[in-house]
Amino acid sequence: MTVENLVLGYQTPHGSLPALAGVSFSLLPGQVFGLVGESGCGKSTLALSLLRLLPPNAHMVSGECFFHSSSGLVNLVASSEKQMASVRWKQISMIFQAAMNAFNPVYRVGEQIMEALRKHFPHQSHAKNREKVAQLFEMVGLEPERMQQFPHQFSGGMKQRAMIAMALSCEPSLVIADEPTTALDVIVQHRILAGLKKIQRLKNTSMIYVSHDMAVVSQMSDRIAVMYAGKIVECGPAAVLSANPSHPYSHVLMGAFPDIHGPKKPLKSLGGEPPDPFRLPSGCAFHPRCPFSQERCAKEEPVPVALSPDHVVSCHFPLERKEGYP
């Protein structure tokens, strides 16, 4: 999948609110791509826009999104609703943030997953579908007997697992996971992440993993993109970003979580608030909160610079690698 220069806004009573200001990235088959940032930075908008699931007041300004589907290259931005319907779930599926609300309370959980199978594989027999769902349940660590139960009989973690089973039901080549573990306790979170990673490796599925938790994203992803105010400010291999981030914002995000190992060190904090999208600062959008900002940052908008072939950063003064950070 390749996304090029996606620009997107929301129509609001106060005018158009820019949500994505030119986002580009590419994703290889079998790769996990992590998207991190604060709430309101546009990461969920980006995830939803790929499946064109945005609310009606969102409007695409420009950009392309090419996806290598089984039936050839599709431009997800320009394709018809009918084409999209064949791509959704069968090719690209999504694990939503609030799995608690993603199931219909009056249908059995197994039935709801089979519905997706029936829709996309109309010729498959009922028995075969049932067998498939039972397999999926086992894969995500749920007893197959639970297919007969209703969503209210599931705990939060179990619903999230069922959601993952549903997302994988049509064996998509890309899964978009939007904060799938935010509402869960650590032990449940660990199990779900481990399960998701195992299945992803087994099936060689590509994945876009959206979260605000830098530790979780680095654990799950091969590549990470850090978003700020609707833009990708840094993008590179997960190992590089988590150990030596170059953009000051990625650096703060990494240091904002307390650690349980090693010496206790003060948490890094950013002054100020995330920017108001109606009044984005001039120049680099991050400069009012940046500990290293200089005069040039307020005037010129930084362009993406490649520090190495697969590590790009948008900053006038990227942090040196492995030097004493202040």
Place this chain on the structure above:
Amino acid sequence: MSAPAILEARNLSRFFDATGRWLSLKKPKLHAVDGISFDIPPGKSLALVGESGCGKTTTGRIVAGLCVPDSGSLVFGGKPMDFSDASLRKSVQMIFQDPYESLNPRMTIGQSLQEPLQIQKIGSRAERRDRVERALEEMGLVPVAQFVDRYPHELSGGQRQRVAIARAFILDPEFVVADEPTSMLDVSIRAEMSNRMLRMAEQRGVSFLYITHDIAIARYMAAQIAIMYLGKIVERGDTESVLSHPLHPYTRALLEAVPTPDPAALEKDLPIQGSLSKPVDPPPFCRFFDRCVSRQPSCKEKPHPNLEQKATRHFVACYLA
């Protein structure tokens, strides 16, 4: 441990009615908090850590006087806690999880902040106004004039939580219960808020009961830690000692589940089995038995273990530790 504790909690219990079988006469009881004890020395903080439903919030509410315990006693500053005493209410304050719900939407920030002063009859109108302005300044809500007359809906989540913290501190309390004060906030703001609370506590010698599910933030905020599981404290002690030498199998599982940037961490199985249940009419043996990976048949024959001292200021409730 020489200084007398600012807060001593002894054998606190709180049971709730759970929904039982239809028409059954015996009402099942949910043991939200089941006989827990702890001390908090003055100026020190205790972090209460556990998964959702372990009773940590109920414990916090009991200590703040928002929930009456079924049994047990609380001693505050050497005297039994009496919540009908207004001066006690002054010294114990609470910060809630959700800054969207803990501020009255129909009061301005200034009104919300000066209300406790008014109730406690502190200062003249001008003095109160002055104190409110200082409190806002301390929390970095400047210029103050811009904030006093605003309503909560005009502020962001981070700003609202700062107001809630300022309000908890405005009466100069000795003890503050903070129930997941940063879990609803954005990551970058979370760090700032934690640092501010630590600074306030240090400057004024305030003790915290810091309730959280995040063991890493607990380490950051408090020198003492207590791990709760289904209404019981299973391990308690100096934070560094508990985290570097966890003795209870549950603490070990919690620690291993904390996400780290290392992808290899996902490949290990956690040392815990099954899933969290509810403490409704719990069995008479160890609460953790069903999920314990190192359990022995003998554990099932004995009652739930008591907290026993294993090292200096390090207690654990496990027969096998």
